[in-house]
Amino acid sequence: xxxxxxxxxxxxxxxxxxxxxxxxxxxxxxxxxxxxxxxxxxxxxxxxxxxxxxxxxxxxxxxxxxxxxxxxxxxxxxxxxxxxxxxxxxxxxxxxxxxxxxxxxxxxxxxxxxxxxxxxxxxxxxxxxxxxxxxxxxxxxxxxxxxxxxxxxxxxxxxxxxxxxxxxxxxxxxxxxxxxxxxxxxxxxxxxxxxxxxxxxxxxxxxxxxxxxxxxxxxxxxxxxxxxxxxxxxxxxxxxxxxxxxxxxxxxxxxxxxxxxxxxxxxxxxxxxxxxxxxxxxxxxxxxxxxxxxxxxxxxxxxxxxxxxxxxxxxxxxxxxxxxxxxxxxxxxxxxxxxxxxxxxxxxxxxxxxxxxxxxxxxxxxxxxxxxxxxxxxxxxxxxxxxxxxxxxxxxxxxxxxxxxxxxxxxxxxxxxxxxxxxxxxxxxxxxxxxxxxxxxxxxxxxxxxxxxxxxxxxxxxxxxxxxxxxxxxxxxxxxxxxxxxxxxxxxxxxxxxxxxxxxxxxxxxxxxxxxxxxxxxxxxxxxxxxxxxxxxxxxxxxxxxxxxxxxxxxxxxxxxxxxxxxxxxxxxxxxxxxxxxxxxxxxxxxxx
Numbered sequence: 001x002x003x004x005x006x007x008x009x010x011x012x013x014x015x016x017x018x019x020x021x022x023x024x025x026x027x028x029x030x031x032x033x034x035x036x037x038x039x040x041x042x043x044x045x046x047x048x049x050x051x052x053x054x055x056x057x058x059x060x061x062x063x064x065x066x067x068x069x070x071x072x073x074x075x076x077x078x079x080x081x082x083x084x085x086x087x088x089x090x091x092x093x094x095x096x097x098x099x100x101x102x103x104x105x106x107x108x109x110x111x112x113x114x115x116x117x118x119x120x121x122x123x124x125x126x127x128x129x130x131x132x133x134x135x136x137x138x139x140x141x142x143x144x145x146x147x148x149x150x151x152x153x154x155x156x157x158x159x160x161x162x163x164x165x166x167x168x169x170x171x172x173x174x175x176x177x178x179x180x181x182x183x184x185x186x187x188x189x190x191x192x193x194x195x196x197x198x199x200x201x202x203x204x205x206x207x208x209x210x211x212x213x214x215x216x217x218x219x220x221x222x223x224x225x226x227x228x229x230x231x232x233x234x235x236x237x238x239x240x241x242x243x244x245x246x247x248x249x250x251x252x253x254x255x256x257x258x259x260x261x262x263x264x265x266x267x268x269x270x271x272x273x274x275x276x277x278x279x280x281x282x283x284x285x286x287x288x289x290x291x292x293x294x295x296x297x298x299x300x301x302x303x304x305x306x307x308x309x310x311x312x313x314x315x316x317x318x319x320x321x322x323x324x325x326x327x328x329x330x331x332x333x334x335x336x337x338x339x340x341x342x343x344x345x346x347x348x349x350x351x352x353x354x355x356x357x358x359x360x361x362x363x364x365x366x367x368x369x370x371x372x373x374x375x376x377x378x379x380x381x382x383x384x385x386x387x388x389x390x391x392x393x394x395x396x397x398x399x400x401x402x403x404x405x406x407x408x409x410x411x412x413x414x415x416x417x418x419x420x421x422x423x424x425x426x427x428x429x430x431x432x433x434x435x436x437x438x439x440x441x442x443x444x445x446x447x448x449x450x451x452x453x454x455x456x457x458x459x460x461x462x463x464x465x466x467x468x469x470x471x472x473x474x475x476x477x478x479x480x481x482x483x484x485x486x487x488x489x490x491x492x493x494x495x496x497x498x499x500x501x502x503x504x505x506x507x508x509x510x511x512x513x514x515x516x517x518x519x520x521x522x523x524x525x526x527x528x529x530x531x532x533x534x535x536x537x538x539x540x541x542x543x544x545x546x547x548x549x550x551x552x553x554x555x556x557x558x559x560x561x562x563x564x565x566x567x568x569x570x571x572x573x574x575x576x577x578x579x580x581x582x583x584x585x586x587x588x589x590x591x592x593x
Contacts, residue, residue, distance in 0.1 A: 023138075023148045027155025040159040044166045051105045052170075055098060060091040068094045099177040100257075106171050107188065111250045112229070114164055115196060118157040119203040119225050123218035125156045126207035131215060145321045149314075153200055180257045187299035192250040194306035199225050199248075201313035208320045209328055241380045243284060243348045247302040255281045256295035287347040287453075305344070312337060326398065327431050329391040331438040338384065338442040339449065345380045346453035378468065378535055381446065385476035386502070388442055389483060392435035396487045396494075402432040403572025434568070436561065439480055443473040467546055471534045474553035479505060481560035488564075488571060506532050 017025050060066035060080045070092045071079035080091045129135040138148050175185040203225075207217045231242065232249030246252050284292030291297050316329055329337065394402075406426060427437040447469055454465060482505075483498040491497060510531045518527065528537035529549035538546065 021147050021151045021154075022143060023151025024155045025151075027151055028158060031155065031158050036159055037162065040163045041166055044163045047109065048106070048167065048170050051102055051109075054105070055101050059098070060093060066091070068098050070094050095177065096179045099174045100180070103171070103174045103178060103180075106167065106174065107251065107254055110164065110167060110171070111192060111195070114160055114192070115199055115229065115250075116222055116226060117160050118196060119199050120218045120222045121157050121160070122152065122200055122203040123207040123221040125152065126204055127213075127215050127217045130207070130211050139321065145318055149204060149317055149321060152204060157200070178257075184253070184257050184295050187256075187295055188250060188253045191253045191299055191302045191306070194303040194310070195248060195250050198306040198310040198313065201310050201317055205313050205317040205320060208317065208324070241345050241348050243286075244305075244344055246281070246284065247305045250302075252281060253295065253299055253302065256298070286344075308340065312340065325395060327392055327394045327435075330431050331392065331429055331435065334388060334392055334438060334442055335445060338388070338445045341380075341384055342446040342449035345384075346449050349453065378472065378532075381469075381472060382476070382506075382532060384446070385439075385443075385472070386479075388439060389476070389480045389502075392438060393480075393483060393487065394432050394435070396490075398432040399434065399484070399488055399568060400571045402426070402430065402434075403568045406433070406572075434484060434564070436477065436480060436484075439477060440473070443469075443476075447473075468535050468538050471529060471538075471549060471553065472532075474550070474557055475505075475530070475532075475534075478553065478556055478560060481557070481564055485560065485564050485567070488568060 017028065058067060060069050065071075065075070065077040065079050067077065069078040069080035071081045073079070078094070083090050083092055126135070129138065139145070141148070172185075175182060203218075203221050206221045210217045210220070213220065228245055229249050231245040232247070232252060234242075234245075281298075282292045284290075284298065286301060289297075291301050312333075315333060319326070319330065319333075320328060406423075424437070426433045428441065447466075450465070450469065479502050482501050486494045486498050486501065510528065510533050513527055513531070526537065526541055526545040526549065528534065529541060529545065530553070531537075541549075
């Protein structure tokens with residue numbers, strides 16, 4: 001009777017889910033089988049049992065010293081003292097430390113398993129759909145793309161969700177029996193859920209974008225996420241964009257646990273690893289705001305960061321799912337992405353590089369210059385620029401179609417300024433148009449945020465900073481023009497050729513100069529102004545060398561733009577027009593005949 005009632009309740013629940021999201025219903029029906037559930041629950045229970053027994057066997061049994069005893073510590077290990085006078089009485093045990101050790105191991109396992117496992121499962125599932133050709137059937141289904149993707153996001157990692165729910169009771173029980181503030185445990189779960197949303201949406205998007213990898217997407221996506229998680233656990237990186245990686249690792253939110261606890265001194269000595277601030281997280285700052293001073297500010301920033309990027313990935317995912325032939329990101333969204341990324345980049349550069357001296361009243365911070373700020377920002381700016389080149393570039397056929405049909409709405413009576421206005425609007429907002437102007441506007445957005453950051457920092461001289469930004473912007477713009485020219489050249493492997501050209505220009509030229517013995521500050525060192533090592537070259541270059549570098553870059557930009565526009569205009573001519581121009585015109589017969 002009970003079994004029949006339970007089955008009916010489950011069936012009714014699945015029917016409700018199917019009415020709300022049919023894709024989620026299909027995912028649950030395919031995965032929620034008894035064998036799969038046992039394969040998810042049994043390892044989870046065994047893991048929890050192993051962690052508990054690992055520390056149970058370390059409890060004091062004979063003495064005289066033990067990690068969990070509460071006596072004096074003459075030799076670094078607490079001495080054991082009995083609860084009573086008889087030999088049969090137990091030992092005085094530091095139970096908060098015992099439960100904290102179990103909490104540490106459980107907390108260390110959860111993010112790696114849930115985040116990496118979910119990323120792999122989602123990328124592998126969508127990659128399998130692409131290889132089998134069933135993804136196009138999903139696109140043609142009457143469901144909205146948002147429903148299908150949400151069903152994937154909730155249904156594919158369902159066994160991981162079951163395993164996480166199975167860990168929650170023990171994790172909560174252990175947390176309640178420590179001296180830790182339970183609100184900090186809840187903050188950990190909040191950061192964990194937000195991080196899962198971010199990386200899961202990114203995994204689905206990456207699987208769609210990297211279709212050419214033919215099943216290698218899940219391994220590459222999982223590896224990239226693992227690198228981000230490990231980078232977020234590394235040591236202090238004051239005044240660096242590398243601090244951004246800390247927000248993507250939920251384990252960092254546990255570093256606040258040992259603060260303000262009744263047994264703080266004991267825990268501070270005995271605990272190590274993720275439950276103590278061993279990596280200077282209390283110095284963590286963003287736009288000079290002391291984010292690491294309190295767990296609430298840190299959790300709020302980490303959650304908003306992860307959810308913000310999750311929203312960006314979700315918008316990109318919906319666009320790619322509905323329109324796989326268009327550019328990966330729309331120009332309208334690219335402006336928001338550049339603003340969002342620049343705010344985070346510059347914010348993490350604005351930190352005092354003082355480590356433990358920050359709290360010393362006699363410490364006098366130095367005055368950083370613009371080059372010091374840009375030394376960390378420039379690699380991030382280059383990475384953002386290369387990403388925008390890949391994300392904004394339309395397909396070759398889309399560029400040709402735009403060049404062919406963009407004048408359909410024009411009339412011969414339109415004035416030149418109206419035609420120019422329409423062209424500028426297309427270049428700024430039309431996704432199928434060439435992205436040079438949109439790329440330049442993204443650079444201006446980054447420059448505006450950078451100028452704000454330098455103003456907040458209080459740096460007086462901005463000349464070198466603007467020169468570096470301008471050289472980088474022209475260098476990346478020229479790279480975009482080269483990639484566009486290769487795209488419409490009708491080469492079979494133009495993408496690989498574009499990657500090779502970018503690598504040759506970005507890494508090959510500096511390596512060649514180094515092999516020739518040319519260094520910045522020496523004869524010929526001004527050549528580094530045309531490479532990614534422009535910040536080092538600007539520090540020692542004179543005004544004439546920088547002016548020549550700008551002139552050469554602008555000339556190259558003009559040349560590439562002219563040749564690209566001419567070739568795109570030729571390809572945009574209709575086939576009938578090309579044939580009619582080649583056909584000889586018939587001569588009119590004389591009226592006398």
